[in-house]
Amino acid sequence: MALLEVRDLSVSFARKGEPTVTAVDGISFDVQPGRTVGLVGESGCGKSVTSLAIMGLLPRRGTEVSGSVLFEGTDLLGLSQRDIEQRRGRDLGMVFQDPLSSLNPVVPIGLQVAEVIERHRGVPRRAAMSQARELLDRVGIPDPDRRLKEYSHQLSGGMRQRALIAMALACRPRLLIADEPTTALDVTIQAQILDLLTTLVADTGTALIMITHDLGVVAGMCDEVNVLYAGRVVERAERHELFAAPRHPYTAGLMASVPRLDSSGEQRLSPISGSVADNIPWEQGCAFCPRCSNALQLCGQATPEVEHTGDGRLLRCHNPVGEATPISVEGP
Amino acid sequence: MLPSTQRKQRIDELAETGPGPDAGVSLAASAWRRLRRNPVFLVGASIIGAFVLLALSSPLLAQHDPALRLLEDQVSRAQNEIPPPQPGFPLGGDQYGRPFLSRLLLGSQQTLLVAVMATVIGLGGGLTLGILAGAFGGWVDTLVMRVVDVMLSVPSLLLAVSIGALFAQQTQFTVILAVAIVQVPIFGRLLRGSMLAQRASDHVLAARALGVKERSVVFRHMLPNALGPVVVQSTLSLAVAIIDAAALSFLGLGSGDTSVPEWGQMLGSAQNFFDSHPQLAFWPAGCIILVALGFTLVGESLRDALDPKNRR
Numbered sequence: 146m147a148l149l150e151v152r153d154l155s156v157s158f159a160r161k162g163e164p165t166v167t168a169v170d171g172i173s174f175d176v177q178p179g180r181t182v183g184l185v186g187e188s189g190c191g192k193s194v195t196s197l198a199i200m201g202l203l204p205r206r207g208t209e210v211s212g213s214v215l216f217e218g219t220d221l222l223g224l225s226q227r228d229i230e231q232r233r234g235r236d237l238g239m240v241f242q243d244p245l246s247s248l249n250p251v252v253p254i255g256l257q258v259a260e261v262i263e264r265h266r267g268v269p270r271r272a273a274m275s276q277a278r279e280l281l282d283r284v285g286i287p288d289p290d291r292r293l294k295e296y297s298h299q300l301s302g303g304m305r306q307r308a309l310i311a312m313a314l315a316c317r318p319r320l321l322i323a324d325e326p327t328t329a330l331d332v333t334i335q336a337q338i339l340d341l342l343t344t345l346v347a348d349t350g351t352a353l354i355m356i357t358h359d360l361g362v363v364a365g366m367c368d369e370v371n372v373l374y375a376g377r378v379v380e381r382a383e384r385h386e387l388f389a390a391p392r393h394p395y396t397a398g399l400m401a402s403v404p405r406l407d408s409s410g411e412q413r414l415s416p417i418s419g420s421v422a423d424n425i426p427w428e429q430g431c432a433f434c435p436r437c438s439n440a441l442q443l444c445g446q447a448t449p450e451v452e453h454t455g456d457g458r459l460l461r462c463h464n465p466v467g468e469a470t471p472i473s474v475e476g477p
Numbered sequence: 478m479l480p481s482t483q484r485k486q487r488i489d490e491l492a493e494t495g496p497g498p499d500a501g502v503s504l505a506a507s508a509w510r511r512l513r514r515n516p517v518f519l520v521g522a523s524i525i526g527a528f529v530l531l532a533l534s535s536p537l538l539a540q541h542d543p544a545l546r547l548l549e550d551q552v553s554r555a556q557n558e559i560p561p562p563q564p565g566f567p568l569g570g571d572q573y574g575r576p577f578l579s580r581l582l583l584g585s586q587q588t589l590l591v592a593v594m595a596t597v598i599g600l601g602g603g604l605t606l607g608i609l610a611g612a613f614g615g616w617v618d619t620l621v622m623r624v625v626d627v628m629l630s631v632p633s634l635l636l637a638v639s640i641g642a643l644f645a646q647q648t649q650f651t652v653i654l655a656v657a658i659v660q661v662p663i664f665g666r667l668l669r670g671s672m673l674a675q676r677a678s679d680h681v682l683a684a685r686a687l688g689v690k691e692r693s694v695v696f697r698h699m700l701p702n703a704l705g706p707v708v709v710q711s712t713l714s715l716a717v718a719i720i721d722a723a724a725l726s727f728l729g730l731g732s733g734d735t736s737v738p739e740w741g742q743m744l745g746s747a748q749n750f751f752d753s754h755p756q757l758a759f760w761p762a763g764c765i766i767l768v769a770l771g772f773t774l775v776g777e778s779l780r781d782a783l784d785p786k787n788r789r
């Protein structure tokens with residue numbers, strides 16, 4: 146059984162005097178225990194909203210959530226406020242994008258880590274503090290005894306994210322959601338943090354949902370990838386298969402717009418034309434169609450349905466790459 | 478007196494001067510660094526320091542019992558005479574022949590007491606309302622804020638006078654209460670604003686994502702980070718409390734018991750002698766103005782120092 150089954154998850158925001166925004170539009174995906182699953186897509190495609198919905202962290206008012214999020218068979222969306230609160234940090238962990246603003250500025254790091262341990266393990270403060278020390282050590286924070294007493298502004302960006310990872314993994318959750326955990330960090334630190342995540346996740350057998358817009362991150366660590374566009378999954382495949390042969394023109398476009406170190410000779414980067422502002426509503430056709438190099442007339446008239454393409458892959462496209470008009474994309 | 482909408486705006490602006498992304502200890506540290514070099518702060522702090530020192534040491538400094546009519550024989554109602562300065566009584570006596578300097582010195586105690594008590598009570602009430610509104614949101618918030626806004630729409634002195642007049646008999650305590658109640662909506666609105674800002678902050682979301690209990694989220698993660706503007710307002714409120722208390726006394730709503738001197742009340746009871754003996758009003762009024770100025774200077778410089786826009 147899958148650890149997490151997200152079924153038809155939709156989230157819309159309704160504000161007084163503003164049109165309803167549907168940020169997530171019927172997303173389904175599974176996460177198997179211990180696997181790393183990527184959610185990839187451009188800014189605004191609903192990645193963060195999806196993760197917040199799974200965690201039950203969306204504001205209650207003005208938010209409409211439908212579908213189901215089964216965690217080991219229990220629908221998280223149906224849980225009471227108290228029950229979901231108990232699961233957060235214990236069964237489900239989350240790491241956010243900006244490590245500086247994600248830490249409480251007036252509470253020492255050690256106490257913030259210990260608070261989580263106290264909360265979920267029910268151990269007294271002293272024991273929690275010594276566990277916190279071990280944790281900081283394990284996530285590679287040098288001189289943990291000193292760092293325990295320090296405040297977030299006294300740490301470097303990389304160390305802050307390490308501390309947040311320590312908190313998220315303090316109670317060995319079975320699922321960790323990392324929402325662009327390296328976007329706010331220096332390039333040199335990014336690799337270290339991703340390394341740390343990969344190691345910890347492998348050591349503890351934690352399943353990981355890796356949210357990113359960076360295909361490099363996906364290529365480095367995900368077992369399976371879901372490509373999101375305008376609140377829907379447009380393609381899903383195992384990592385190797387996806388990189389070997391992207392089928393959705395959007396996926397292909399994303400890959401073509403990433404600079405590659407192993408590309409031989411000169412290869413022009415070709416960013417996807419247009420922006421999300423050009424999208425058409427999914428009800429009218431394919432949201433990506435105005436920006437798509439493969440668009441047919443049909444694409445603007447009929448909504449493409451999800452197809453299971455035999456090899457365990459999933460695709461939502463009328464005219465996939467590599468069928469009628471193949472575009473050559475090199476595999477890794 | 479500021480119109481009420483302007484006052485609300487001011488409060489809300491103040492709420493926004495709350496901690497930025499790198500707030501907390503770093504904020505306090507850098508604020509202190511800038512404060513130390515700010516002459517406005519230094520002047521204000523010196524005045525407050527002197528005032529507090531005076532209040533604490535006045536029982537030693539005052540040479541006479543302030544309630545005793547030691548110079549009563551020199552008072553003449555008919556000729557409108559009060560005791561002039563003389564050996565042992567550098568400022569002479571008041572209209573009852575009581576030692577004026579001793580009264581002035583000891584008056585600092587009561588004035589400090591009124592200011593601190595009124596601010597503490599106002600702060601307590603305001604914090605309660607602000608926490609309720611900011612932590613729960615929803616209808617609690619709406620209800621609390623309606624009450625607060627109604628109170629804010631009445632000019633503060635008028636409100637204090639109305640509350641003071643409600644009591645059958647005025648004592649020092651009723652003065653404190655009247656002044657304190659006026660402070661409640663200001664602190665309430667202020668704290669609610671910065672609590673709401675905290676509610677939407679990343680670190681509160683991160684704490685929730687770790688399953689931190691709601692109570693702990695409010696008291697450990699939201700409240701300490703929301704207090705910055707409240708600290709500033711408390712300092713300003715001390716000044717306002719002193720002035721409001723003086724105004725109440727002046728309007729005859731002060732404590733009826735004049736054996737314990739208080740500056741506002743001394744000023745109030747000097748009204749009939751403005752023409753003939755202006756010194757009776759001059760000294761307490763001067764003290765009140767100076768002390769209120771001290772608190773205002775410190776409050777304003779604190780606000781500048783805590784304002785993230787001014788950070789370097």
Ligand SMILES: Nc1ncnc2c1ncn2[C@@H]1O[C@H](COP(=O)(O)OP(=O)(O)OP(=O)(O)O)[C@@H](O)[C@H]1O
Pocket residue numbers: 158166167168186187188189190191192193194195358
């Ligand atoms: N609280 C909210 N109220 C209204 N709209 C919202 C809210 N939160 C998100 N949205 C909208 O939902 C859409 C998806 O947002 P989301 O944050 O999930 O994007 P994302 O994929 O995480 O992008 P990014 O890469 O920039 O983080 C956006 O169009 C955003 O404007």
Ligand SMILES: [Mg+2]
Pocket residue numbers: 192193194324
């Ligand atoms: Mg996001």
